[in-house]
Amino acid sequence: MRTSLKGFLAAFLFLCGWQNPARAAQEVYLSHSPNGKYRVVIQQVLDRRVGDKFFFRYPLLLVNAKNLKHHFEMTDGAGPLVKETESGTFQVNWPSIRFEWSKDSLKLFVQMEVIDGIWKTFFVNLNTGKTTDITEDIEKDLVDKISSRGWDCQQPKFEIVKWVKPNLAFLKLTVICGKNRKEENNKLFYMTDSVLFDTVKVQAVSHCLDCKNDDSTTQKFEKYYISTIPTPTPTPEETPTTQ
Numbered sequence: 001m002r003t004s005l006k007g008f009l010a011a012f013l014f015l016c017g018w019q020n021p022a023r024a025a026q027e028v029y030l031s032h033s034p035n036g037k038y039r040v041v042i043q044q045v046l047d048r049r050v051g052d053k054f055f056f057r058y059p060l061l062l063v064n065a066k067n068l069k070h071h072f073e074m075t076d077g078a079g080p081l082v083k084e085t086e087s088g089t090f091q092v093n094w095p096s097i098r099f100e101w102s103k104d105s106l107k108l109f110v111q112m113e114v115i116d117g118i119w120k121t122f123f124v125n126l127n128t129g130k131t132t133d134i135t136e137d138i139e140k141d142l143v144d145k146i147s148s149r150g151w152d153c154q155q156p157k158f159e160i161v162k163w164v165k166p167n168l169a170f171l172k173l174t175v176i177c178g179k180n181r182k183e184e185n186n187k188l189f190y191m192t193d194s195v196l197f198d199t200v201k202v203q204a205v206s207h208c209l210d211c212k213n214d215d216s217t218t219q220k221f222e223k224y225y226i227s228t229i230p231t232p233t234p235t236p237e238e239t240p241t242t243q
Contacts, residue, residue: 026089030097032065033105038126039065040099040110042077044090058082058090060110062124072129075122080113100160102169107199109169111158121158123202132202141207142173142193152185153177156193161214164196164221170214171195171204196221 032039040062047057058077064070081096096113108124110131120135139156146153156173164170173193178185194217196206206224211217 028090028092030060030092031099031101033101033108034103035105037065037105039063040074040108042082042092054088056084056090062108062126062129074110074124074131075112075133077112078114080116098158102163102166102199104166107169109158109160109171117155119155119158123197123199125199125202134197134202134204138171138195138197138204139173139193140204141195141209142175142191145191145209146175146177149179150181151177151179152181153191161194162218164218165225167199168221168225169197169199170218170221171197172214194221196224 026044028042030040030042040060042058042060045057045059047055049055058081060074060077061071062074077097081093083091083093085091098111100109100111102108106126108126110122110124111119112122114120120133121138123132123134124130125132138158142156154176156175159172159174161170161172171194173195175191176188177191178188192210194208194211194214195204197203198205206221208217208220211220
């Protein structure tokens with residue numbers, strides 16, 4: 001991980017009045033794809049100026065490492081991820097962001113802390129240049145169970161267990177809970193939800209709450225994959241004709 005200055009230094013841009021709002025004052029490299037062709041950077045870009053006060057945006061960009069003109073904006077970084085300095089630059093809080101790439105380097109999951117203690121999960125499709133917030137979708141079953149029981153739980157922790165198939169990701173959400181929302185819980189317990197995420201449909205297609213182990217869950221998810229394979233249409237036999 002490294003920090004690089006792009007264009008002019010922030011101090012110089014301040015003196016120049018930020019005449020070009022599209023220019024990034026600072027750019028920090030965050031992650032790269034397994035094949036090394038793509039990388040994720042976060043930039044500091046002037047959003048607006050009110051009197052002597054400058055307000056910045058911190059867009060996350062997906063960039064083609066061999067052709068920097070080929071890029072698209074994924075989402076904005078904020079709060080816990082970014083800390084502005086007195087000199088007008090910024091620092092990255094590395095524990096506030098995580099990346100999970102597919103082996104073909106064309107799909108990416110980004111988990112980012114957007115407010116202190118609150119995380120969102122995004123799915124990025126490099127072929128379409130589209131970023132989707134999938135947080136509510138993948139957490140739905142877990143949240144429904146917690147709400148119905150009235151438990152007090154932390155924010156779920158997200159991880160990719162494996163890619164079942166090139167377009168199917170086996171995700172796991174783990175959360176620590178206590179049974180009492182109004183009083184301190186002396187006893188805590190874990191809950192897990194295994195989620196099969198279809199990157200073509202861009203949605204969760206199967207859940208398994210508190211499954212016994214990853215192997216049995218993988219078998220269940222592989223059965224889903226097999227069920228989605230279309231059955232070939234039989235070719236009608238030719239009927240011989242009499243001359």
